[in-house]
Structures are given as structure tokens and as C-alpha cells.
Amino acid sequence: MDFLNAFITLSNFVLIPAIAYGSQLALGALGVTLIYGILRFSNFAHGDTMAFGTMATILITWAFQGLGISAAPLPTALLALPFGIGVCALLVLATDRGVYRFYRGQKAKPIIFVMVSLGVMFIMNGLVRFIIGPDDQRFSDGERFIISVRQFKALTGLDEGLAIKTTQGITVITAIIVVVLLFYFLNRTRTGKSMRAYSDNEDLALLSGINPERVVMVTWLIVAALATVAGVLYGLDKSFKPFVYFQLLLPIFASAIVGGLGNPLGAIAGGFTIAFSEVMITYAWKKVAGYALPDSLAPDGLAQLLSTDYKFAVSFVILLIVLLFKPTGLFSGKAV
């Protein structure tokens, strides 16, 4: 039995990846939940908004790399991120102006909005494939590791190594900064308060003189920023592929619903719940168990509950369980 090595292995393969993935999901789910709270529909185009923002950031990153601008040891993409957010915000505002505003004026049913967002999703998906192509793109540069396995082993003298990728560190730090800013904005500023008021009760908010178009515009701006940040962090951590971003929609929706749609705190909790379950259920526990259990109990097989091909099934099953037992989510959102 060797608990220290077991813990290091666990951190290396489960805790750290799950924290990074959870932060990315949480940022994505925050975007979905904000749209749900303010505009009152499930935005199916969110995954592709993420893809579009990431694509804009990648193109600008390449331009910067061509010009020789870099943020070494950090990835150049961080410098390009604000510009990517700007491009994404322009597209999202144009979509709102061209597509969604008409249906808001008509007071269309939420399900019509969902259908429309499906149309927007395919147009955005088409745009992304049209501009950058459907293939894998890697755009991460700069230092690869904060601490690599070899350095860690030399430092501590343990058998097992622990690697923290720069992108994982950046993901967590950026996510914390973004979330703090968002909550400050929602709870302390006048515009943020008017957004919450609009989300709680539209008619009362209108009566007290809140301009709905402005609230909607600010919401889209924040959503564009959240989506681009989430997308770029995911792309840095893994790689950018348009179809993968479309598939991210399921875990993101699951996170938002598990936490309670329309509830920002819930979105964060939901993101980490989904990420940890996904990683833990598809991880092969053989090595950890080999360290943590006495030799006689160590498993023969991989001790993997579910093959990694089924990671979407994990978020789906969690989603079903929540819908069955607590449809409003863990943090009681507004959806019934």
C-alpha cells in the first residue's frame, strides 16, 4: 500500500484533467444558462458559437505568430483572445438583430426559439467549416508544462510523476477570473442588477424602466465572451475541431440543467459534476487501485467502469437522473 503514490497518480490522471475540463464546461454552461435566464430559450447554437469564437482567435493567433508577436512563455492565443471575443460578439449581435429579434417582437413560444437556434447553429457550423475547414487545428504554443513528470519525480523522488500542462493552469486561472468578473457584474453593477431583474420578472422590470433591448444586447455580449473563452481554453487544452465543439453541446446542456437552468452558480457546480463523473467513470483505475489497496485485493483488469467512447453517455445518464428526480436541478433553477 502506498497512498502517496496513489494520490499522485489520481491527481495526474483524474483530478487535474477533470478540474480543467470542469472549468471549460462551467464557462460553457454559464453562457447557456444566461441565455436561458434572460432570453428564455435553450440555445442550441452555443457549441458552434464557441467554435466560431475559437476559430476567430486561431486566425488572429496565426496572424500574430506571422508578425512575430508572442506572449512567451504563455500561448499567443491569450493575446488574440480579446480580438476573438470582439469578432464573435459582432457575429452574435448580428444574429440577434437579423434572426432572434423578430421572434422576440412576436412573443414566439420558446420552442420556436429553439428551432431557430438550430438553424443558426447550422449556419455558424457551415461558416466555421467554410473558413477554417473541418480538420483538427492545433494553435497552442509557448511553454508546454508548468511542471513535467520528470521534473516532478526529480523534485520529490516519488515513483509516480505529476504533470501540469500550462494550458491546464491557464484554464483554471482564466476561469476563476472570468467567473469573479461575471458575478461582480451581475451582483454589483447597475446593468447587472437590471439583467437579474429582467430575468426574475420581465413585466416588473419593464415597468421600472429597464430597457429590454439593452439587457438583451449586454447578455449577448457576455455570452459571446464566455463562449469564446470557453472554446479557446478547450482548444488550447485539447485541439480545435468543429465537430467536437458541436458534440460539447450535450455535456454543456447537462451541466446547465444539473445545476438548474438560469442559475449561474448552478452552472458552475453542474460543470464540475459532469466533468468529474465523466473522467472518473471512464478512467482505468488499475494503477491507483494497485497502489491504494493491499496486493491481494489489487484488480486484474483495467478496472474501467465504461470505455472512453461512451463519455457522452455519462452526461446523458446524469441528465436523465436529474430530469427524473429533480427537474429543476440541484440549485433549483427556474425551469419546470
Next chain:
Amino acid sequence: MTDTTRNVFYFGCIAALLIGTGIMTSWNLAITILNFGLISAIMALGVNLQWGFAGLFNVGIMGFVALGGLATVLVAMPPVGEAWAAGGLRVITALVLGAATIVGAILAYNALPKGRMRTLGLLAILIVGFFIYRAVFDSGVQAVEAINPATAGYLGGLGLPVLLAWPVGGLLAAGAAWIIGKTALGLRSDYLAIATLGIAEIIIAILKNEDWLARGVKNVVGLPRPAPYEIDLQNSDTFVERATSLGIDPVTASTLWVKAIYAGLFTVVLLILFMLAQRALHSPWGRMMRAIRDNEVAAEAMGKDVTARHLQIFVLGSAICGIAGAMMTTLDGQLTPGTYQPLRFTFLVWVMVIVGGSGNNLGAVLGGFLIWWLWVMVEPIGLWLMQVVTSGMADGFWLREHLLDSAAHMRLLTMGVVLLLVLRFSPRGLIPEK
């Protein structure tokens, strides 16, 4: 213009498009488009049942279609005897054990009083059940997949006539729809959309990864056909004689004849389903459905069980999609899980229903044919358009190369734009609901 003349005009246009394709390119292409158009029309009928009659938003059509495809393999392929001997029984036992675990958990949940005992009992049943299931299942799967992996490596099917697979495909899809509907209906309307999106991805993941079931991405090829093989026709003297007497080359004649047989079969299914759907629409049941769709609260106040009726129609509509999926796999003659894409199998069907006219069965059928023709033709037209646009640029210029390469992605854009335009400017579609 009365409704009838308008409808005749629309379907006349479809016929003209198909005949035009036949004359301009080839009759082979035209009849292929017709065959897939018939299948698309059936899918559109199923979705129209859900959306047009009841207002249910199903974005998992791909999954139900794929289940239909799976049914073709399970019904029509000959069983692999060695695989059954090696581990078939273990796999089946494991599946039964897995199902028993879930049923046991549900029984325990209902039987035990609320509280910590129930949670613990439930968890115990699920965990113990899962490990027993995995122990039996994994060894069985290993044994099955080890048998001749290059050509078999799966259990095979029942070796029954392939036409039987069509209703079975419907049943499989109905079963999956029941599970989804049971959890997601009765809640907010968007939840059904999200749940169906998820089940579709998972069904495709299962088809791709469970090699013992239908060989996964190794594909099952050579499915039995309800029509004769072209080569047999070409070797038959009577057929060659008849073809030459009509002045057609026997090879072309044989492909056309086989496709015509499929077209006949599909038309029969489409007509039956269309008539059933029409009867349903005009029955008291259909009126109740539309009443529920238009005002759930009022319908509930009249004593209608909204959730139960929704579940009913959701299962029926998904079953129709499953039938269409089985027909499509039969036509292809192979099951290739890698080709199931949400754009092609979910979104396209939606565009068909919306463009044709949701709530109107004839509209759905029209949309099925029209959008399928457009879908096939967008790519060559897009390529042609790009060549015109870039004709002024020098050969090898990066923008020209890029635009020509991207023409393949025109479909996504076109279909998205068509959907948004129709939703905005003609939300009732070409043949509106009466």
C-alpha cells in the same frame, strides 16, 4: 387557385425536377433520388406526426433511423453459429441480467419507504448488478469478437426475410422513444429536445463501438436484398431479350429495374403510412392532439392526459422514423455507423417538414421529395457557383483553391439559410395546415 390544383402543381414540379434530372444527367441518378426521396418522405411523415400534430421537438431522428438500420442486420443477416456457441449465450444472459438490475432497482424504489434505506438499497442493487453484468458480459463479448474478426466477429442476425426488418426497426425505435419520452415529456418543452439530442449521439456511439452487435465501424456489408441482383438479371436470357427489344443496354436496364423494384416497395409503404396518418389526423384522436398542441392548459382542463398523449405520439412518430431507417439500410445493402451524421439525418428531415408545411401530411411528403432533390443538387451547383465566382482568379491562387475546397460545406449553410427563411417568411410552409 384551389388547394387541389395547387397540390397537383407542386407534385407536378417534383415530377418535372426528377424527369429533368433524368434527361439532363442520367435516369439512374433520377431513380436514386426518387428512392431516397420516398424514404425521406416517410421520415418527414414521422416527424410531422410529432411536430405538426403535437408540437414535440425531436432532434434525435438520427438515432431512431440508426436503430432501424440495426434492425436490418439483426433480422436479416444469417446467424454466426460459432460466435453463438462461443459466447452468444453469455452476452444474452448479461443483457438480461443488466435489464433485471434496472427493473429490480425500480421495484425497490417503489417498494421501500422514502429515506436513507431506499437510497442505500438502490445503490447496492445497482452496483452489485453492474459488476455481475460486466463480469458475464465482458468474457462473452471477448469470445464472440475473437471468432473470425475479419469477416464476422459478431453474433449475426436471425436470418429472416429482410422485409420483416422494417416493422422490427419501427419497434426498436419505439422502445428507445418510450424511454426518452417517459423521462423528458411532461417537463419543459426544451428538455425533450436536449434528451433526444443525447440519445441520438449515444445510439451512434453504441453502434460504432459494440462490435459483437453489428461489427461497429467495421460495417456489415452484403445485407440480403428484397430485389434480385443485377448480375443475375444480366445472365438471364429472358431479361436481356426484353431489354434489347426495348432498345436499352442490358446492364443499364438491370440497374434501373432493381431500383424500380425498390421504388415500388417504398411507394407501397409510403402510401400505407400516409393513409394511416391522414386517418389519424382527421379522427377524434387527431383533433385532440391538435387541441393539446394549441392549448395544453385548456386541453388538460377538458380532462385530456397531456403527458400520456404526448408519449403516445412521440413513440409513434419515432417508430415511423425507425421504419424509414430500416428501409434505407436495406436499400444501401450495408450498415455503416460512421455515416450517420446529425445534419443529414436529423436536421435535413426538419427542413423537409418545415418547408413542406408542418401539420399537413401531404406537405411533409412534398417537403421530403423537394428538399432531398435540393440536398443532392446543392453540391454540384455549389461547386459550379464557386467555379464561376473564381473563374477570374489565377489557377493555384490560394483563395480560389480554398473556395473550391469549401464548396462541400455549402450544404450546411444552404440548409440553415433555407430553414431560417422559411421559419421567418412562410412559417406555415408550402402546403399549410387546414
